Amino acid sequence: MSPTIVVRHNSAALRYETEVEGHLAVTEYRLEGDCVIFTHTLVPPELRGRGVAEALVKTALEETRDQSRRVIAQCSYVAKFIHRNPEFQFLLRND
Numbered sequence: 001m002s003p004t005i006v007v008r009h010n011s012a013a014l015r016y017e018t019e020v021e022g023h024l025a026v027t028e029y030r031l032e033g034d035c036v037i038f039t040h041t042l043v044p045p046e047l048r049g050r051g052v053a054e055a056l057v058k059t060a061l062e063e064t065r066d067q068s069r070r071v072i073a074q075c076s077y078v079a080k081f082i083h084r085n086p087e088f089q090f091l092l093r094n095d
Helices: 052-066 076-084 086-091
Strands: 008-010 015-020 023-032 035-042 070-073
Touching: 008 052, 015 052, 023 052, 035 052, 035 076, 052 070, 052 076, 052 086, 070 076, 070 086, 076 086
Parallel strands: 035 070
Antiparallel strands: 008 015, 015 023, 023 035
């Protein structure tokens, strides 16, 4: 069984992050009005396939929802995650 992944919101760096076995994984964003623009998710090769990106993005989207913000998914992983998880699709900004 893999350990629990603890995700931190590092608002000063505009990213959600977690450290697993000494490796840092992040989901980066920028703010524009009431939107959170997710720009990049980076998970080191040593951590891939272990649910790290999923934990980062899920936490980020839950906080975005709780803040009543909208999402622009420039990051392909965030876009795929939202597509696979319909409970977050309402967050997408429709232009």
